[in-house]
Amino acid sequence: MALTQQHFDSADALTEQFATTLTRLLKEGIDKRGRASLVVSGGRTPLALFKTLSETELEWSKVDITLADERWVDESDEASNTRLVKQNLIQNKASEANFVSLKTDHNDAADGIAEAESRLSSLTQPFDALILGMGEDGHTASLFPCSAQVEDGLNMSSGKICIAVQPTTAPHQRISLTLPALLNSRNIFIHLTGDAKKRVLEEAIANDTELDKPVTAVVNRAPVTLMWAP
Numbered sequence: 001m002a003l004t005q006q007h008f009d010s011a012d013a014l015t016e017q018f019a020t021t022l023t024r025l026l027k028e029g030i031d032k033r034g035r036a037s038l039v040v041s042g043g044r045t046p047l048a049l050f051k052t053l054s055e056t057e058l059e060w061s062k063v064d065i066t067l068a069d070e071r072w073v074d075e076s077d078e079a080s081n082t083r084l085v086k087q088n089l090i091q092n093k094a095s096e097a098n099f100v101s102l103k104t105d106h107n108d109a110a111d112g113i114a115e116a117e118s119r120l121s122s123l124t125q126p127f128d129a130l131i132l133g134m135g136e137d138g139h140t141a142s143l144f145p146c147s148a149q150v151e152d153g154l155n156m157s158s159g160k161i162c163i164a165v166q167p168t169t170a171p172h173q174r175i176s177l178t179l180p181a182l183l184n185s186r187n188i189f190i191h192l193t194g195d196a197k198k199r200v201l202e203e204a205i206a207n208d209t210e211l212d213k214p215v216t217a218v219v220n221r222a223p224v225t226l227m228w229a230p
């Protein structure tokens with residue numbers, strides 16, 4: 001499948017254009033289907049994008065937002081992606097958006113899977129837009145190459161929407177959408193900044209080893225747009 005690359009001169013230019021594109025896609029979803037769904041990633045990269053989106057005019061009350069993955073920590077924990085999204089995206093004009101959390105009260109993520117999957121079933125699918133980040137080890141969402149669960153997460157016929165993941169090279173147990181669940185999106189973006197990550201992505205695609213660099217599995221199966229700035 002094709003990777004379309006959109007390169008920008010600065011992170012600000014990337015943020016502006018990305019917010020415009022996402023708003024257009026969400027509006028299109030609302031116009032055609034009554035509601036729209038947006039799947040975002042955690043980490044530091046999307047922070048400015050979240051802030052810009054939150055200031056954007058849109059019928060946010062008709063938008064459902066969830067995460068591609070979540071660290072299995074309380075919402076009060078600095079590491080919580082839910083906290084990040086609520087503090088930066090579900091604010092201002094976007095405060096009316098409906099946020100669907102993947103985190104449940106269970107101590108172990110494995111015990112929260114059924115509830116998380118049931119929550120996700122309320123979202124318009126295919127998702128209108130999916131924003132993925134990537135780590136320098138080639139993980140995307142929480143499909144970590146170091147984890148024992150990576151094969152399960154990349155299995156296209158598992159029938160699973162979410163899995164519990166225990167990375168060995170990153171902190172916190174996680175819950176992640178599986179590859180088939182992520183691919184159930186009308187528009188897929190990989191959002192990266194910096195030369196190092198761009199190199200990792202290019203090498204991952206060239207070497208085509210999905211278990212070693214799970215981001216490759218997404219690019220191999222769907223049209224993906226890379227949104228990149230230095």
Ligand SMILES: O=C(O)[C@H](O)[C@@H](O)[C@H](O)[C@H](O)COP(=O)(O)O
Pocket residue numbers: 041042043044045046068069070071081132133134135139140141142
């Ligand atoms: O919760 C998470 O950690 C993620 O969703 C993860 O897949 C993230 O997107 C990458 O690790 C990139 O993170 P940075 O943007 O912080 O580099």
